[in-house]
Amino acid sequence: MNDLNIIVNGVRAGSKATGCALCGATWGDHHEEILGEDLFFCCDICAAEFRNMIEKALQNTPINKIDELRINGNYRDGRHVVINNEKNSLSFYVKFGPGAAIEEFRMEK
Numbered sequence: 581m582n583d584l585n586i587i588v589n590g591v592r593a594g595s596k597a598t599g600c601a602l603c604g605a606t607w608g609d610h611h612e613e614i615l616g617e618d619l620f621f622c623c624d625i626c627a628a629e630f631r632n633m634i635e636k637a638l639q640n641t642p643i644n645k646i647d648e649l650r651i652n653g654n655y656r657d658g659r660h661v662v663i664n665n666e667k668n669s670l671s672f673y674v675k676f677g678p679g680a681a682i683e684e685f686r687m688e689k
């Protein structure tokens with residue numbers, strides 16, 4: 581059972597059946613436990629990007645539980661992300677560079 585709802589470009593993601601938790605791709609077979617969930621990723625780069633993104637986003641916020649994660653965008657344009665739980669909402673923009681490093685990050689709204 582997944583407590584964490586991940587939506588990538590409008591489509592449910594995060595398992596082998598639904599697609600990579602970061603980019604939505606259904607090829608590959610990489611699993612990592614992040615946020616207490618067994619998440620599916622197409623490759624280890626997406627997994628590393630996802631991990632870096634969550635770490636960065638939660639660094640300076642009181643949010644410690646995520647119910648929903650909405651990711652919109654892609655590698656080229658960067659991604660607009662919204663994190664929701666019953667109490668809080670956090671919006672940010674993130675763009676990755678080579679080696680899953682965060683190239684650009686800013687809080688939104």
Ligand SMILES: [Zn+2]
Nearest residue numbers: 600603622626
């Ligand atoms: Zn991916």
